[in-house]
Amino acid sequence: MSATPNPQRRSEKSRQAILAASIDLCSEKGYGGVTMEAIAARAGVSKKTIYRWWPSKGAVLLEAVGQKVDSEAPFPDTGDLAGDLYTQMNRVVRLLTTPPFGPAYIGILSELHHDAELTRAVHDQFITPRFTAAVNRLKSAQRQGRLAADADLEMTVELLYGPLYYRYALRKPPHSPERTVKLVDHVLRSLDCRP
Known part of the structure; x- marks a missing residue:
């Protein structure tokens, strides 16, 4: 049988x-x-x-992109904050600017002004979990005394990732790995980051 x-x-x-x-x-x-x-x-x-x-279709593609990002760009925590940020940010840039996932995500973003349900899904399924992971990584560094105790961690995430999305949304060339190093160093210096 x-x-x-x-x-x-x-x-x-x-x-x-x-x-x-x-x-x-x-x-x-x-x-x-x-x-x-x-x-x-x-x-x-x-x-x-x-x-x-x-x-x-935006919701289908959002899940496909999110699944790929989850598998290829998790947020590391090796104890080296700057190194972890470089690694994760460069993975995200590479994924979101490489076909087929880059074009799919830019298409999804283009629909956010016309589709309230997709907008909620992007925030709930894609942005918020990754934003939270970045804040949690910064909290870990803060507990270790590597970030100032009064640093605004949510604003720090925006300072780090805002330039990546700015270039992505405007279809400008993405940050090179070297430029990402400068971005991370600049933001961490402004936050009194301790080695």
Whole structure:
């Protein structure tokens, strides 16, 4: 007698196929050329299946980008604050400026002014968890006496990552690794960071 198929495993296989299809299509056609119909056809599922899990193509691509960032750009904590910031920031720049994930994310950002639900999802699923991870890394440095006790950690994250997003959003060349080193050094010096 054959075993009954596990619906959870089948659902996860479909979910991963949908995420992969969305990224592949974005790479081939650009963000504007991706449709829910095309994702469904490429993934071998119905549109109804996609809409059961995501309300829009932006939401599908957001999950695909977030999954990639989580796997390739976690926030390190080696005890060397500046080194950890260089490492993590350079990974993020590399990921978000390299196809297919860079074009997918810039497409998602372009829809934020028109899609309140996607805006909430970007903040809840993508920005807030990564912002929190950065603040927690700075708190660790603060507890070790490497950052001033009165440093505004949330503002520090904005000072560090704001220039990266500025260049990204305006389609300017990304910071080089050397420029990121200067950015991190400048921000940490302004915060009375101790070696």
